[in-house]
Amino acid sequence: QDLSLPNGTPVDTSSPASSSSLLNRLQLDDDLDGETRDLFVTVDDPKKHVCTMETYITYRVTTKTTRAEFDLPEYSVRRRYQDFDWLRNKLEESQPTHLIPPLPEKFVVKGVVDRFSEEFVETRRKALDKFLKRITDHPVLSFNEHFNVFLTAKDLNAYKKQGMALLSKMGESVKYVTGGYKLRSRPLEFAAIGEYLDTFSLKLGTIDRIAQRIIKEQLEYLVELREYGPVYSTWGGLEVELSEPLEGMSACVGNCCTALEELSEDMTEDFLPVLREYILYSESMKNVLKKRDQVQAEYEAKLEAVALKKEDRPKVPTDIEKCQDRVECFNADLKADMERWQNNKRQDFRQLLMGMADKNIQYYEKVCGTA
Amino acid sequence: MEDCLAKKMEITVSEAEKRTGRNAVNMQETYTAYLIETRAVESQSEGQCAPVDSLWRRYSEFELLRNYLAVTYPHIVVPPLPEKRADFVWHKLSADNMDPDFVERRRIGLENFLLRVASHPVLCQDKIFYSFLTQEGGWKEMVNETGFQLKADSRLKALNATFRVKNPDKRFTELKHYSDELQSVISHLLRVRARVADRLYGVYKVHGNYGRVFSEWSAIEKEMGDGLQSAGHHMDVYAASIDDILEEEEHYADQLKEYLFYAEALRAVCRKHELMQYDLEMAAQDLTSKKQQCEELATGTVRTFSLKGMTSKLFGQETPEQREAKIKVLEEQIQEGEEQLKTKNLEGRDFVKSAWADIERFKEQKNHDLKEALISYAVMQISMCKKGIQVWTNAKECFSKM
Numbered sequence: 223q224d225l226s227l228p229n230g231t232p233v234d235t236s237s238p239a240s241s242s243s244l245l246n247r248l249q250l251d252d253d254l255d256g257e258t259r260d261l262f263v264t265v266d267d268p269k270k271h272v273c274t275m276e277t278y279i280t281y282r283v284t285t286k287t288t289r290a291e292f293d294l295p296e297y298s299v300r301r302r303y304q305d306f307d308w309l310r311n312k313l314e315e316s317q318p319t320h321l322i323p324p325l326p327e328k329f330v331v332k333g334v335v336d337r338f339s340e341e342f343v344e345t346r347r348k349a350l351d352k353f354l355k356r357i358t359d360h361p362v363l364s365f366n367e368h369f370n371v372f373l374t375a376k377d378l379n380a381y382k383k384q385g386m387a388l389l390s391k392m393g394e395s396v397k398y399v400t401g402g403y404k405l406r407s408r409p410l411e412f413a414a415i416g417e418y419l420d421t422f423s424l425k426l427g428t429i430d431r432i433a434q435r436i437i438k439e440q441l442e443y444l445v446e447l448r449e450y451g452p453v454y455s456t457w458g459g460l461e462v463e464l465s466e467p468l469e470g471m472s473a474c475v476g477n478c479c480t481a482l483e484e485l486s487e488d489m490t491e492d493f494l495p496v497l498r499e500y501i502l503y504s505e506s507m508k509n510v511l512k513k514r515d516q517v518q519a520e521y522e523a524k525l526e527a528v529a530l531k532k533e534d535r536p537k538v539p540t541d542i543e544k545c546q547d548r549v550e551c552f553n554a555d556l557k558a559d560m561e562r563w564q565n566n567k568r569q570d571f572r573q574l575l576m577g578m579a580d581k582n583i584q585y586y587e588k589v590c591g592t593a
Numbered sequence: 594m595e596d597c598l599a600k601k602m603e604i605t606v607s608e609a610e611k612r613t614g615r616n617a618v619n620m621q622e623t624y625t626a627y628l629i630e631t632r633a634v635e636s637q638s639e640g641q642c643a644p645v646d647s648l649w650r651r652y653s654e655f656e657l658l659r660n661y662l663a664v665t666y667p668h669i670v671v672p673p674l675p676e677k678r679a680d681f682v683w684h685k686l687s688a689d690n691m692d693p694d695f696v697e698r699r700r701i702g703l704e705n706f707l708l709r710v711a712s713h714p715v716l717c718q719d720k721i722f723y724s725f726l727t728q729e730g731g732w733k734e735m736v737n738e739t740g741f742q743l744k745a746d747s748r749l750k751a752l753n754a755t756f757r758v759k760n761p762d763k764r765f766t767e768l769k770h771y772s773d774e775l776q777s778v779i780s781h782l783l784r785v786r787a788r789v790a791d792r793l794y795g796v797y798k799v800h801g802n803y804g805r806v807f808s809e810w811s812a813i814e815k816e817m818g819d820g821l822q823s824a825g826h827h828m829d830v831y832a833a834s835i836d837d838i839l840e841e842e843e844h845y846a847d848q849l850k851e852y853l854f855y856a857e858a859l860r861a862v863c864r865k866h867e868l869m870q871y872d873l874e875m876a877a878q879d880l881t882s883k884k885q886q887c888e889e890l891a892t893g894t895v896r897t898f899s900l901k902g903m904t905s906k907l908f909g910q911e912t913p914e915q916r917e918a919k920i921k922v923l924e925e926q927i928q929e930g931e932e933q934l935k936t937k938n939l940e941g942r943d944f945v946k947s948a949w950a951d952i953e954r955f956k957e958q959k960n961h962d963l964k965e966a967l968i969s970y971a972v973m974q975i976s977m978c979k980k981g982i983q984v985w986t987n988a989k990e991c992f993s994k995m
Contacts, residue, residue: 418813421810421813422810422813425806425809425810425813428802428806429803429806429810432799432802432803432806435799435802436796436799436800439792439795439796439799440796442792442795443789443792443793443795443796445792446785446788446789446791446792447789449785450782450785450786450789453778453781453782453785454782456778456781457778457779457782460771460774460775460778461960463960463964464960464963464964464967467964467967467968468967470971471967471970471971474971474974568816568817568995571817571995572817572820572992572993572995575824575988575992575995576989576992576993579985579986579988579989579992580985580989582981582985583981583982583985583986583989585981586978586979586981586982586985587978587982589974589978590975590978590979590982
């Protein structure tokens with residue numbers, strides 16, 4: 223397995239984990255990203271399974287770790303899409319104050335695509351790999367019990383059927399009521415995040431449409447090129463003196479066709495899915511913001527109710543204290559996650575857009591070569 | 594080796610101007626006039642430049658000139674005029690004859706036509722051509738006075754000739770076949786090229802939208818903002834670059850078009866040969882039948898059926914005097930016919946010889962010109978790729994700074 227940081231430097235996996243370092247991580251310290259990586263997860267090796275009732279694909283999920291939470295240093299399990307979906311739901315349930323990364327779309331958007339085609343499976347595999355890596359990178363989510371089981375259990379279905387969430391050591395048993403409390407006004411910083419996400423997903427949507435339009439135009443250009451090249455060949459057959467340059471022209475156009483095909487494929491398989499992922503990410507993040515609003519609303523409502531009673535209280539009731547805690551925890555988690563998200567987003571898009579530029583450069587270099 | 598006019602005289606079609614006037618049926622019309630400038634080439638004169646002569650001509654006058662040349666020199670592959678109406682147009686180009694881009698390309702095409710004629714060893718010596726370049730007034734009358742229209746063979750007759758020629762020169766048959774194929778393949782090429790240009794235009798222009806959205810997006814970003822904004826600018830540059838690229842390509846299309854029309858001129862020479870051959874065969878046939886008639890009258894045997902023969906059989910023989918008179922007329926006609934046949938034969942052979950010489954000249958010219966056109970088109974493509982690499986490299990750098 224190739225274990226290295228996102229920027230390509232290989233990682234030393236010999237640093238031991240300890241229970242105290244566990245608590246350190248709870249403090250949402252970003253220094254973790256540097257040298258002390260101790261959990262590596264990869265998704266690869268898609269395989270098709272044909273059963274009487276259905277046909278589906280499984281992916282191999284490989285884990286390498288030195289963490290104490292894991293019994294073994296290495297695991298290799300097979301998981302299918304619905305397993306990932308289950309994991310994500312469990313994470314949303316159990317870590318409602320955190321931003322959970324998105325999964326690739328469940329259903330195929332355009333009914334024309336074959337969900338068993340190599341390209342589709344590969345695109346999905348990359349997205350699932352990204353999904354698990356994002357969780358792995360998260361200082362809180364990566365310690366989630368369900369995540370652990372997902373990575374290690376031989377029979378995940380048995381665990382799913384248990385239906386009981388194992389009590390975690392981290393007090394994830396907080397249940398958040400979504401009872402109709404309405405928030406008067408969102409604090410400035412969260413309102414800003416909300417607005418940012420709105421505009422951000424709007425712009426991404428536009429870019430998605432533009433990219434699709436470009437691919438469409440390129441394919442139509444390709445259709446014409448495919449007719450264009452052979453005409454030069456025909457003409458070459460007619461001429462004696464000119465047959466060489468004419469054949470050459472025909473070959474050049476043919477080469478252009480191949481290069482263009484590759485470019486369009488790359489854009490479809492590598493560029494568009496990442497855009498869509500981030501749009502989904504934004505949507506789920508906006509939902510988390512709304513949940514935060516709910517929690518704050520509940521707290522404010524209860525506080526108001528107490529104030530109205532005008533009773534002389536020695537101290538604030540514990541119920542309200544708990545609410546206050548919840549709000550503060552939520553805010554803290556969310557802010558930290560947003561910062562992390564912004565950073566990752568910047569890196570992801572930097573890579574994505576540089577990749578797009580690269581592919582276009584390669585296309586022109588290929589065409590130039592034979593011209 | 595005679596000096597052609599092109600070496601002695603600088604010829605340019607330097608300007609085009611919109612004019613309004615009244616046409617033949619006294620209706621107002623708008624047309625474009627082209628300024629032809631000529632100047633004698635002074636050999637090794639210091640500081641002394643010959644004065645420039647100029648006159649205005651419209652497209653229809655060019656057409657008249659070409660028709661005159663085609664009729665007067667049927668054995669020559671006469672250079673073609675640029676197209677009358679815009680054809681093989683892709684969506685951005687206008688099909689309107691008054692469109693400035695069309696007019697500009699036509700101006701270049703007309704200049705090219707004049708230079709081709711002026712460099713042709715035979716055509717450049719023509720007086721009408723010289724007057725076209727130098728004599729403003731009365732040129733039309735001069736052309737019409739040559740009576741060339743009378744010499745023109747009606748097209749219908751030429752069409753028939755294709756069917757009934759028994760012994761055409763094989764080379765001309767092959768050449769006609771070649772010119773048909775050439776016409777077909779170049780038309781096809783031009784049609785597809787126009788569609789390719791259209792699609793390529795679309796691809797480039799859509800990228801311009803990236804410019805706008807990157808700019809809008811950069812407004813909400815802190816660290817990513819600058820990189821996005823400047824990358825967006827490069828996308829705008831990319832989108833704009835296609836206009837110049839495709840304009841240059843139109844020049845290549847025009848070069849192909851010239852040879853598309855040249856194919857027509859080639860076919861015209863072949864048809865002329867077929868026509869001459871047809872006339873020759875008809876004349877020979879006519880002569881043979883007259884000789885036969887004569888023989889029958891002399892010997893009294895009737896081998897060929899004729900109504901006259903039958904009626905004379907039914908209604909009585911003609912007198913020996915009448916028969917003598919007939920034979921005499923026929924003998925005169927036969928003698929005339931034999932002389933005509935001899936002339937026609939000579940003319941036919943001369944035609945074949947001189948036409949073939951010009952065809953060889955044309956072939957060399959064609960191979961040279963088309964090779965150059967293909968090479969310059971390839972160069973255009975490489976330049977387009979290099980521009981593309983440059984723009985995307987710039988954009989990539991901007992992205993890397995995000």
